[in-house]
Amino acid sequence: MGWEIRMSNSRGVPYYFNADTKESSWDTPEGLNQDEVKGLPGAHYLEGSGGKPKQVRASHLLVKHSGSRRPSSWKEPNITRSKEEAIEILRGYQQQIGNDAKVFGELAAQHSDCGSHSSNGDLGLFGAGQMQKPFEEAAFALDVGxxxxxxxxDSGVHLIMRTA
Known part of the structure; x- marks a missing residue:
């Protein structure tokens, strides 16, 4: 059989891939019924009940503070700012961003205290239970864009942009 379900990095949607034949398809391969599809590796990429996605893709801009779980980052070895100061900094970024994804990515690349800064804040795909609860709830509640x-x-304060 050889079929599995993978997530497209470019489209942010699942597709079918046959590891044996290297064939891929956006549509369910002929000969597979719904029960077989649910049993394929990667079936968790398919939409869950109620149209709620099993995974989302998001980018973020993180500003750490002295109360953060690890108050240090790639650009600052010892972060001493208060949580209130971190929120104030993030509010300034929020005003610059508006709803512009390009500006979001540029500011995340320059200022985010997360290692994801090197990819404009992109965290890739994640599902339930993979992120801290407040982050996960916010990301899943957003519409794409x-x-x-x-x-x-616990990591600090974030702006989150859902990308898929």
């Missing part, structure tokens, strides 16, 4: 308000987690 939408940017969150300030979200606070």
């Amino acid at each position: 939408q940017i969150s308000d300030v979200v606070s987690t």
Whole structure:
């Protein structure tokens, strides 16, 4: 059989891939019924019940503070700012961004305290239970292209943009 379900990096949607033949398809391969599809490796990429995605893709801009789980980053070895100062910094970025995904990525690349800064804040695909709860809830609540308000987690304060 050889079929599995993978997620397209370019489109952000699942597709079928046959590891034996290297064939790929956006549509369910002939000869597979729904029960067989549900049993394929990667079936978790398919939409869940109620149209809610099993995974989302998001980018973020993180500003850490002295109360963060690890108050250091690639650009600052010892972060001493308060949470309130971190939120103020993030609000300034929020004003610059508006709803512009390009500006979001540029600011994340320059200023995010996360290692994802090197990919404009892109965290890739993630599902339930893979991120801290407040981050996960915010990301899953966004529509594609939408940017969150300030979200606070143990890592610091974030702006989150859902990308798929």
